Amino acid sequence: MRNYMKLIWSYRLSYLFIAPFVICFTLFILVPIIVAILLSFTYFNGLQPPRLVGWQNFLYLLSQDLIFLKHALPNTIKFAILVGPGGYIASFILAWLISQLPSFSRTVYALIIYSPSLVAGPALAAVWLPLLNGDRIGYLNSILLQLGLIDKPVLWVTDVKYLMGSMVVVTLWASMGIGFLAQLAGILNVNKELYEAGRIDGIKSRLQEIWYITIPSMKPQMLFSAVMAIVGTFKAGEIGATLSGTIPTPQYAGHVLMSHIQDYGDIRFELGYASAISVFLLIMMYLANKLSHRLFGSRGDE
Numbered sequence: 001m002r003n004y005m006k007l008i009w010s011y012r013l014s015y016l017f018i019a020p021f022v023i024c025f026t027l028f029i030l031v032p033i034i035v036a037i038l039l040s041f042t043y044f045n046g047l048q049p050p051r052l053v054g055w056q057n058f059l060y061l062l063s064q065d066l067i068f069l070k071h072a073l074p075n076t077i078k079f080a081i082l083v084g085p086g087g088y089i090a091s092f093i094l095a096w097l098i099s100q101l102p103s104f105s106r107t108v109y110a111l112i113i114y115s116p117s118l119v120a121g122p123a124l125a126a127v128w129l130p131l132l133n134g135d136r137i138g139y140l141n142s143i144l145l146q147l148g149l150i151d152k153p154v155l156w157v158t159d160v161k162y163l164m165g166s167m168v169v170v171t172l173w174a175s176m177g178i179g180f181l182a183q184l185a186g187i188l189n190v191n192k193e194l195y196e197a198g199r200i201d202g203i204k205s206r207l208q209e210i211w212y213i214t215i216p217s218m219k220p221q222m223l224f225s226a227v228m229a230i231v232g233t234f235k236a237g238e239i240g241a242t243l244s245g246t247i248p249t250p251q252y253a254g255h256v257l258m259s260h261i262q263d264y265g266d267i268r269f270e271l272g273y274a275s276a277i278s279v280f281l282l283i284m285m286y287l288a289n290k291l292s293h294r295l296f297g298s299r300g301d302e
Helices: 002-010 012-039 056-063 066-099 103-118 122-132 139-147 160-173 178-188 192-200 206-217 219-244 257-267 271-296
Strands: none
Touching (some): 002 012, 056 271, 066 160, 066 178, 103 178, 122 139, 122 160
16 A cells, blocks of 8 residues: 555656646536436425435436427437438548648638537527528528529428428538547548558559548547537537527427426426436437447547
8 A cells, every 4th residue: 555655656746737637527527427417316496405306307207208208309319310420421521621632721721611610509590590581581591582492481490390400400510620620630640651552552542542541540530520529419409499599499399308408407497307317318428429439449449
C-alpha cells in the first residue's frame, strides 16, 4: 500500500494537469447522470421532496405511456435512422470532396459547410421558417407554385405528413459539425505513399482507394465522427418544436424522446418521470455507441 501511494505521489504533476478536465467532467456530466438515475426512481415535482416509487416510472414508460410507445419511440428511431447514417455518410462524402481541393479553397469550403452547425435554437428557426412558411409568401411554396409543381401552399412545418421530413432536412443541413472536421482531418492525414503502393498493387479507381486505403487508415476519426453523429442526432430532437412552434408538435408527428423529456420536465414538472425518460435515452445512446465501436473501433478502443 505504501509503495502504491508513493507511485501516485510521483505522478502528482500529471494529476494537476488533468485536474481541470476531471473536475468539469465530474460536476457537469457524472454528477448530473447520477442525479438523473436516482431521480428516475422517485416522484419529484420540483416543489416537494422526492418520494421513492421504485420501478414505477419505468414500468409506466414501457407499458402504459401511449404517447411514448406510439409516437416518441418510433419517431426517435425513424429520425435517428434517417439523420444519423445520412448525415454521417454526407459528412464523409463532403470531407473527401473538399480534401481534393487546393489548400485555400479547402479552408473556405470547410468553413462554409461547417458554419450551419453553429446555428441552433431560435436562430435555426429564423433561417428556415421563412423558407418553409406555409403560405404563398414562403420561399419554397412560392418557387413550387411558380413552377406549377403544387396547386396550393403546403404546410411544411405544421402538417403531419411533412413535419418529420422538414425536421430531417433541417437537421441534415446543420449536421456538418465537429465530426465533419474530424473526417476531413483524417482524410488529409492518410499517408500518400499508401495510395502509390495501392496503385502498384492493382487499385485502379478512386472508389477502390477510398474503400481499401482511406477508410481503414482513418478509423479513429470515423469512430469519433460516428459517436458525435449519434449524440447530435439524439440531441437534435427538439427541432420539431422549434419549427412547429408548439410542444408537443401537431398530433405528435415530430414528437421524439427529447420532446417527451421537455414535455414532462419543463411543462408538467414531473421531474422524476422526465429523469426516467432521460435514463432510457442514455441507454439508447450507449447501445448505439457500442455499435459504432464494433463497426469502426479496434480492440484498443473498447
